[in-house]
Amino acid sequence: MASLSKTAAIVGVAESDQIGIVPDKSALMLHMEAARNAIADAGLDKDDVDGFFTAGYWNYDVAEYLGINPKYTDSTSVGGSSFVIHVAHAIAAINAGYCEVALITHGQMGRSARAPYGRDPNLPAAQYDSPYGIIGPPVNYAMAASRYMYQYGEERTRQALAEIAVSTRKWAQMNPKAMMRDTMTFDDYHNSRWIARPFHLLDCCLVTDAGAAVVVTSAKRAKTLPKAPVYVLGAAEHHDHSLIHQMVDLTVTPAAVTGPAAMAMAGVTHKDIDLTMIYDSFTYTVLATLESLGFCGPGEGPDFLANQRSAPGGDWPLNTSGGGLSYTHPGMYGIFLIVEAVRQLRGETGERQLKDPKLSLVNGTGGLLSSTGTIILGVD
Amino acid sequence: MADYKLPLPIKQPESDFYWEKAQAHELWLCKCNTCDQAYFYPRSICPKCYSTDVTWIQASGKGTLHAYSIVERGPIPPFRDAVPYVAALIDLAEGPRMPTNLVGVELDDEHIKIGMAVEVTFEDVTDEVTLPKFKPAS
Numbered sequence: 198m199a200s201l202s203k204t205a206a207i208v209g210v211a212e213s214d215q216i217g218i219v220p221d222k223s224a225l226m227l228h229m230e231a232a233r234n235a236i237a238d239a240g241l242d243k244d245d246v247d248g249f250f251t252a253g254y255w256n257y258d259v260a261e262y263l264g265i266n267p268k269y270t271d272s273t274s275v276g277g278s279s280f281v282i283h284v285a286h287a288i289a290a291i292n293a294g295y296c297e298v299a300l301i302t303h304g305q306m307g308r309s310a311r312a313p314y315g316r317d318p319n320l321p322a323a324q325y326d327s328p329y330g331i332i333g334p335p336v337n338y339a340m341a342a343s344r345y346m347y348q349y350g351e352e353r354t355r356q357a358l359a360e361i362a363v364s365t366r367k368w369a370q371m372n373p374k375a376m377m378r379d380t381m382t383f384d385d386y387h388n389s390r391w392i393a394r395p396f397h398l399l400d401c402c403l404v405t406d407a408g409a410a411v412v413v414t415s416a417k418r419a420k421t422l423p424k425a426p427v428y429v430l431g432a433a434e435h436h437d438h439s440l441i442h443q444m445v446d447l448t449v450t451p452a453a454v455t456g457p458a459a460m461a462m463a464g465v466t467h468k469d470i471d472l473t474m475i476y477d478s479f480t481y482t483v484l485a486t487l488e489s490l491g492f493c494g495p496g497e498g499p500d501f502l503a504n505q506r507s508a509p510g511g512d513w514p515l516n517t518s519g520g521g522l523s524y525t526h527p528g529m530y531g532i533f534l535i536v537e538a539v540r541q542l543r544g545e546t547g548e549r550q551l552k553d554p555k556l557s558l559v560n561g562t563g564g565l566l567s568s569t570g571t572i573i574l575g576v577d
Numbered sequence: 578m579a580d581y582k583l584p585l586p587i588k589q590p591e592s593d594f595y596w597e598k599a600q601a602h603e604l605w606l607c608k609c610n611t612c613d614q615a616y617f618y619p620r621s622i623c624p625k626c627y628s629t630d631v632t633w634i635q636a637s638g639k640g641t642l643h644a645y646s647i648v649e650r651g652p653i654p655p656f657r658d659a660v661p662y663v664a665a666l667i668d669l670a671e672g673p674r675m676p677t678n679l680v681g682v683e684l685d686d687e688h689i690k691i692g693m694a695v696e697v698t699f700e701d702v703t704d705e706v707t708l709p710k711f712k713p714a715s
Contacts (some may be wrong), residue, residue, distance in 0.1 A: 235608040318587045319587070319589065321618050323584070323586065323587055324586040324587065324589065324592060324618070325586070325617075325618050325675070325676055326589070326676050326704075327584040327586075328583065328584050328585060328586050328706075328708055329652065329664060329676055329677055329678045329708070329710075330583070330648060330652065330659060330662055330678070331652055331664045332584075332656070333652040333653070333677045335650075335652065336646055336648055336652055336664045339646035339648075339664075340644040340645060340646045340664060340665070340666055341644065343645055343646060343691065344643065344644040347691040347692070390649070391647075391649040391650070392649060392650045393646045393647070393648045393649060393650065393652075393664070394646055394648075394649065395646070396646075399687040422613045433695065440676070441666065441676070442617070442666050442674045442675055442676045443674075445643055447643075517713075569698045577686060
């Protein structure tokens, strides 16, 4: 099969009109605002959309609300990485001729929803995890982080987690849409209250209300649109467990599969990447992921991250939006990684703009370190 | 027991036996005779090789602590009053890893060490449900 590298491009990205704490909106309103904004950003019309991708809700529930009747639909739903994987599926569908303009949407009232999300009591988690209070991401990811600390040293791991929290906040301070823009010192990090040890509050992502959308089309059509195409050069997906006790190595995520695969498809190596966007549900997610992606070896993350290398002015810019830790995180944050990468590659990010970036690696993680999608984005 | 507020397992056909044995204060695992490996959680078809030659074995109840978290903020309301508690993953002597609570131990890093030997203990949380938990090995 011919490579799909650079056969399609992201041509539109947007958030919902407001993100953060938005109690006067519903989740589907956030989907719709983001869809409208992203389609406008692409210079397209709603009726150009013929492929529809979402996760969290059934596709026809969201598509009906949005007034979209697609001829191609993809409901791949593997947590917060889903939307990155949707990009991979969109380029395949576009090349196969199933659709030409793919719309990917997300919206979630993580903070202010009037009804809670539920999990099916028939699933194994309800029997084997929930009775023990092993519920939700913080407890599960905290156990994984404890294992990393055991294997690679508690103090240097703690320093790495602090480096990530502090550098991410510095980026958020340059993003007007970020929810947390106050200065965070290392002391602030270390002194924040415990949530689930070894996680402090400032190891954990925000819980917000937010929507975002992404429009993908063929490279050929992309060239006819007003903004410079952001080409999809590589893409890969993987999941290897759902529940944390089924994860073979708590320090290695599925990014160990998707990172090398996506980079091989794109024909790039780690040193080519100008901007790294890694799903930061927790500081630890970043530490485990950057090693799994191969930016450094197992247990070397703390040395790799030392001295605020990932902060503004550092030589390894990471999560320049301020990430899930300080910008926004409604529940399935992965689509916001794409929004920021595209804006950086287009030169649209104002005060936090990197100097002429050409390549970005985007890695979404979903579930309990369960799934990843990695895409490599580039501009000419 | 009647006022037990925390979530209870809803048994499924493939796990009735597991929970019945827990009530008898025994820990049982599924074992595939084709790959000669025990696994967790119970399934009637081996998830590794798809063999249906699967039997139940009684676990020794011995294991080591693989990972843990001292939970300081309960993830859902019923657990807000149950903190602090220890979420733990145990590597069982028979091979599989299972989630549980570590109990009968001081809740600090001096007393809880990854790699420490642990053994099963049973908590009758209601008249119908017993949860296998783990404590430091005697």
